[in-house]
Amino acid sequence: MRSLPFSAGPRRAFALSATAVVAAGLSLGLTGCAGEVPMDPAKDANNPRCADVTVRLPATIGDFEKRTTNAQSTGAWGDPAAVLLRCGIESTGPTTLECVAVDGVDWIIDRSRAPLYRFEAYGRSPGLEVIVDSKKASGTEAVQELGAVAKLLPQTRKCSSVSDTLDLSKLQ
Template sequence: MRSLARLTSASLLVTASALSLTACAGSVSMEPAPHANDPDCAAVTVRLPDAVGELEKRETTAQATGAWGDPASVLLHCGVEPIGPTTMPCFSVNGVDWVRDDSEAPIYRFTTYGRTPAVEVVIDNDHASGSALLDLSPAVSVIEQTSKCLNAEDVTG
């Protein structure tokens, strides 16, 4: 009986320790995007990877969002307003067109092009690897792309 009590105590101690360690990071406080309740965002959310590069996924406080790293260095919002033609750089990653806003470098904001609802990914380049869009594009690709983005070189030849 005494060894059962020790085993139970040890088991509870290990469980409590594990819970306290996982609770250290806590949830990432985020606001939902205007169209976060779009069913396509639910399809994206359930496909988000457990890790982006070396950064582990964290719980978030808002619908259709994702966060990776501690501190959170990659943030995703599904349901943002689609962007129209722009002079910002555009490129494709695994079949998903992304427009890059580097006005706050080393924080980069990437928004899908030609998909409604749009998905926005904010990456702190000081703490995240360059593979974030590679890791996230498969989940985002479930939203149908209706138009392609073009760079200046595409238009001018």
């Protein structure tokens, strides 16, 4: 038997990996035509409070219709999806990310993957995140529409600024 200059094992593994990547890419590309949005559930997606949230998700966000997802405690709007929601994430602790209050809900904003913006209902347990494709949808509109469901989750901390915690009279 003739020996090969390389092992067939790694080459086969690479071929299988490449096939998986192509299949995943095709399935993501087809979600614009399909009814169900593929998503991964958050770690604590089975939390009963997340069930309270997902049964009360709005039918629309702006002009985007709600779609079916394949994961527990998730939501999606738009075709292709422009707004995604996951309940049951691990809540972010103290952070330097921008934090804004919208209709009584504190939201931290992660702009590091623009044009995808990540909004987290800060200090809520379990955690709730919203991903918005800013090329298609308004983050402000999304968090306004989702504020009512975010309020269903108990608030364990609030946003604060450095000026809230400093006695400015001592700095003079």
